[in-house]
Amino acid sequence: MKPKTEPSLVPRLRVMRGKNIAFGPGKAELLALLAETGSIGKAARRMGMSYMRAWSLIRTMNQSFKEPLVFAAHGGRGGGGGAKLTETGRKVLDLYRQMEQTSLRAITPSWKQLQQLLPD
């Protein structure tokens, strides 16, 4: 990552259920890392969070949707906990990334106007 001094616009989409966040930026990143690494331990480390915190986010996601998003198993070789996205997990992650991109594209014209009010 190069150092950023340019202003940037970051859309953070939250799927709320009452006061609970069923899905959002952190859970999306976790899903993506689980898909990449296949390991709860590795994904948690990459996000700088504890294994138990990652496990708790997975539990929340799995309970928030009709079908689980992640097949997960505690322990295993190396004790890191294996994990794999379900079909629903992949769909949710794809839709979420699509929404982020769509959102960003749609707001670009207003964002350019707002940037003119920010210093160079």
Next chain:
Amino acid sequence: MKPKTEPSLVPRLRVMRGKNIAFGPGKAELLALLAETGSIGKAARRMGMSYMRAWSLIRTMNQSFKEPLVFAAHGGRGGGGGAKLTETGRKVLDLYRQMEQTSLRAITPSWKQLQQLLPD
């Protein structure tokens, strides 16, 4: 506010400058309340934050843009601190609200697909 059990999608747009949030949902709400009440003390109370916290958010906003967003004065009658949006402040708030609405409209089709994966 009625109790919400239906899932809802909340786009939270953040204008980042490096690691700092130059503008986002909290600052937008504060601007709107300053415009409505004309008082830092009243706006802070409505947001459940301290006067000093509101003052600090105003300072950050004013320093992040080319021109200040808020004319503000400590103290005054009742000690609440008077405040008024500048022309730039009104523009920034309008553009931000516009971006929120544009974002939400643009992602509605994907959001409908995602909703089908959530329980009723």
